[in-house]
Amino acid sequence: MTSFLAQRAHVHDARLPLGRRHSALRTCITLFAPYGLRATYHHLTLSAAIPRQLEADPDALVRAVDELHQARVLWRVRAEEYAAHRRAEKRAGRRAVPEPRP
Known part of the structure; x- marks a missing residue:
């Protein structure tokens, strides 16, 4: 298994080579796809303006992976805050399944 940061x-x-770098971007998306795999790839393709011919703008791959990395950092911070909150609730004996909506 490979890591996002690697x-x-x-x-x-x-x-x-650009093909290898593009493959690494796609692997990053498989490891963190906030909108789902295809939607995340589509979003990054548009926002980073990744051209069909990567040679036209190789920096587009860097823009895309940096945007994805920023989103991942925010997500990890929120996930850790949520986990800490849930652990505190459990220690206090207040952790329970919420009541279902009527």
Whole structure:
């Protein structure tokens, strides 16, 4: 299993062929896809303006992976805050399944 940060480093590595860097971006998306795989790829393609011919703008891959990384950092912070909150509730004996809506 590969890590998001290792694949992000591959995207940033200008010594690698563009195809390999693009593959690393796609791997990053499989590891963190906030909108789902296809929707996240589509969003990044539009927001980073990734061209069909990667040679036209190789920096687009870096823009895309940086946007994805920023979203992942925010998500991880929120997930950790939520986990800490849930642990505190459990220690206080207040952790319970919420009542279903009527």
